[in-house]
Amino acid sequence: MLKLKSKETKVKKKKQKAEKGSTTIVTIDRVNEQTFGFAGNEVFHYERIKKGAKNEFYITYLPYKDILTTTVEVSRSTPDDEVIDAITIKTYEDLSLNPDDDFKITYLESDMSDNDNRIYNVFVVNNSILRSDLSYIADNTKYIDYVAKAPFLMYSLYKRNILPSNTVDCFIYFQEEDAFLVIYQNGKYLDSRSIRYNLKFIWDKFVELSGDRIDINDFYSMLSKDGLISENAIDSDNLIQVFDEIFLYISDILTSVTKVNKISLDNVFFSTDIGNIKGSEEFITERLGVEPKPFDFNIAINQKDFEDLTQLDILMMLTAKEYLINKDDEYNYSAFLRPPPLAQRPVGKLIGVGVAALIAILAYPAYQYGHGFYNQKLTEKKEIEYTQKDKEKKRIESALANLQDQINKKREEIAAEQKILKERSDLLTAMYNKKVEYPMKSKAIFDMTNMINKQSGELVAIHNIDENLTFEVRTETEKKMTELLKAISNTKGYNVDTKLILLDENNQTIAYESNVSVEMKK
Structure with a gap:
C-alpha cells in the first residue's frame, strides 16, 4: 500500500455531521485504502463503521488496470436493436474474451463516427472483480452507491463547469x-x-x-x-x-x-x-x-489540511455530486446498490399481487365477461389482419410470377437477337475475307496472262472452280513450260497445281500443254 510520511503536525480526525436533509459523500479508494467524507464544503477522514446510513452516499472506482478497452466499428445499416449484439460479438473477438467468464460490457459512441460506420469505445470489466474485490467494502458500508471507471472520473470536471x-x-x-x-x-x-x-x-x-x-x-x-x-x-x-x-x-x-x-x-x-x-x-x-x-482541483475549504487526499478522491466527490443531481446509472458499475423502494422490491410486488388478486376475486364475473369480450375483439382484429396480409401475400406472389414471365421473355428475345447478331457477324467476316484476304480473280488473270506472254506461251482456256482458277496453257518447248510454271510458283499470292505436261502430237505444230490450277492464298 502506498503511504507518505506524515507531517509533524497531524490533522486530527474528526467526524463531520452533515446538515439536516443533506447527504454526506463518502469516497473509498481501495488502492490506497483511504476513506474520506465530504459534507458542507469540508473534507474529513471517515471511519467505515456504519452500515448503509441513509444520508451517506458511498462511491469508489475501478482502477484502469482492471478495465479492458477496445474500439469497435458497426455499420450504420445494422438495425438499432442489433447494435448491442454486434458490439458484444466484436468485443469478444477483439479482446479474445473467454465466453465462460462473466463480463460487464459498456460502450460509448465516438465523435469519430462517419456516414458509413458508427465507432464505439467499449469498456469491459470482469464481474468477478465487481463482486469479490469490492465485497469487503460492502461488508463495512452494506451498500456501494456508485462505482466509477477511473478514466471517467474526469467527466465531472466538465459537468460541474470546472x-x-x-x-x-x-x-x-x-x-x-x-x-x-x-x-x-x-x-x-x-x-x-x-x-x-x-x-x-x-x-x-x-x-x-x-x-x-x-x-x-x-x-x-x-x-x-x-x-x-x-x-x-x-x-x-x-x-x-x-x-x-x-x-x-x-x-x-x-x-x-x-x-x-x-x-x-x-x-x-x-x-x-x-x-x-x-x-x-x-x-x-x-x-x-x-x-x-x-x-x-479544490472543492473543500480545508482541503490543504489533508496531504493524503488525492485528486482521484476529489474527482470521486465531484462525480458523486453530479450523480445526486442527475441519477444517471449508465456507467455505474456497482453490484451492491441500495434496494429500490418497497413498490419495486419483490416483497412489495408480492403485496401488490395479493391486493390485485383480492380485487380480481371480488370482480371475477366482470373480469370473465371483460376478458371474453377482449379475446373476441382480439380474435376479430387478428382475422382482419390475417385477411389483409394474405391478400398482400397473394398480390406479391402474382407480381413475382409476372416478373419471372417478363424475365423469361426477355431471355428468349436476347437469345434470338444474339443468333441474328452471330449470323450477321459471320456474313461480315466472310465478306471481309472475300474482299481483303483474297486477291481479285481479275488481277489473277491479268498476272497469269503477263507471265504466259513472257514465255511466248498461249492461253487456251480459263476455268473457274470454287476458290481456284484453272488455266489451259500451251508453249512451244518443254523448257518454256517449266520456266512458266516456276515463275508462277515464285509469284506471291499463288499456288500452282499441275499434274503433268503433255506434248500435243495431234496438232501439226508441236507444242506442250498443261492445265495450271491457281489457288488464291490468304
Missing part, C-alpha cells in the same frame, strides 16, 4: 501499481491508454540506476517533497533519466492517439497519488510540446 468544454485535454495519472492517460474532447471522453510507468516501476528503475535499495515509501516521500531536484546530484541525474524515458514513451503514445483521432492537445494535466512531482513540468513541455496545467 473546466471549459471546448478544448482537447489530456490527463496523465500515476498510481503505485497503475498509470494511465485519458483524453477528453469538448467535454466528452475520446480515448485512453494504459501506461507501464507506475510509481512502483519508477522506484524499480531508480534503484536499478542508483544501486541503492532505498525503501519504497522513503522514495515516495523524497519524490513528493523534493521532486526531481534532490540534494544528491546523482539521485537527481537518475530521476531525470527515468522521467526523460517516461515522457518519451508518453510522447509516442500521444503522437499515435492524436494522429488516429486527428486532434491536437490544448492542455495536459499531470498528477500522482503522491501529489505533483516538481520538475516534471519541463519534461511535459519539452517532450509533449504543451505547457502543463496544474492537476490540482
Whole structure:
C-alpha cells in the first residue's frame, strides 16, 4: 500500500455531521485504502463503521488496470436493436474474451463516427472483480452507491463547469501499481491508454540506476517533497533519466492517439497519488510540446489540511455530486446498490399481487365477461389482419410470377437477337475475307496472262472452280513450260497445281500443254 510520511503536525480526525436533509459523500479508494467524507464544503477522514446510513452516499472506482478497452466499428445499416449484439460479438473477438467468464460490457459512441460506420469505445470489466474485490467494502458500508471507471472520473470536471468544454485535454495519472492517460474532447471522453510507468516501476528503475535499495515509501516521500531536484546530484541525474524515458514513451503514445483521432492537445494535466512531482513540468513541455496545467482541483475549504487526499478522491466527490443531481446509472458499475423502494422490491410486488388478486376475486364475473369480450375483439382484429396480409401475400406472389414471365421473355428475345447478331457477324467476316484476304480473280488473270506472254506461251482456256482458277496453257518447248510454271510458283499470292505436261502430237505444230490450277492464298 502506498503511504507518505506524515507531517509533524497531524490533522486530527474528526467526524463531520452533515446538515439536516443533506447527504454526506463518502469516497473509498481501495488502492490506497483511504476513506474520506465530504459534507458542507469540508473534507474529513471517515471511519467505515456504519452500515448503509441513509444520508451517506458511498462511491469508489475501478482502477484502469482492471478495465479492458477496445474500439469497435458497426455499420450504420445494422438495425438499432442489433447494435448491442454486434458490439458484444466484436468485443469478444477483439479482446479474445473467454465466453465462460462473466463480463460487464459498456460502450460509448465516438465523435469519430462517419456516414458509413458508427465507432464505439467499449469498456469491459470482469464481474468477478465487481463482486469479490469490492465485497469487503460492502461488508463495512452494506451498500456501494456508485462505482466509477477511473478514466471517467474526469467527466465531472466538465459537468460541474470546472473546466471549459471546448478544448482537447489530456490527463496523465500515476498510481503505485497503475498509470494511465485519458483524453477528453469538448467535454466528452475520446480515448485512453494504459501506461507501464507506475510509481512502483519508477522506484524499480531508480534503484536499478542508483544501486541503492532505498525503501519504497522513503522514495515516495523524497519524490513528493523534493521532486526531481534532490540534494544528491546523482539521485537527481537518475530521476531525470527515468522521467526523460517516461515522457518519451508518453510522447509516442500521444503522437499515435492524436494522429488516429486527428486532434491536437490544448492542455495536459499531470498528477500522482503522491501529489505533483516538481520538475516534471519541463519534461511535459519539452517532450509533449504543451505547457502543463496544474492537476490540482479544490472543492473543500480545508482541503490543504489533508496531504493524503488525492485528486482521484476529489474527482470521486465531484462525480458523486453530479450523480445526486442527475441519477444517471449508465456507467455505474456497482453490484451492491441500495434496494429500490418497497413498490419495486419483490416483497412489495408480492403485496401488490395479493391486493390485485383480492380485487380480481371480488370482480371475477366482470373480469370473465371483460376478458371474453377482449379475446373476441382480439380474435376479430387478428382475422382482419390475417385477411389483409394474405391478400398482400397473394398480390406479391402474382407480381413475382409476372416478373419471372417478363424475365423469361426477355431471355428468349436476347437469345434470338444474339443468333441474328452471330449470323450477321459471320456474313461480315466472310465478306471481309472475300474482299481483303483474297486477291481479285481479275488481277489473277491479268498476272497469269503477263507471265504466259513472257514465255511466248498461249492461253487456251480459263476455268473457274470454287476458290481456284484453272488455266489451259500451251508453249512451244518443254523448257518454256517449266520456266512458266516456276515463275508462277515464285509469284506471291499463288499456288500452282499441275499434274503433268503433255506434248500435243495431234496438232501439226508441236507444242506442250498443261492445265495450271491457281489457288488464291490468304
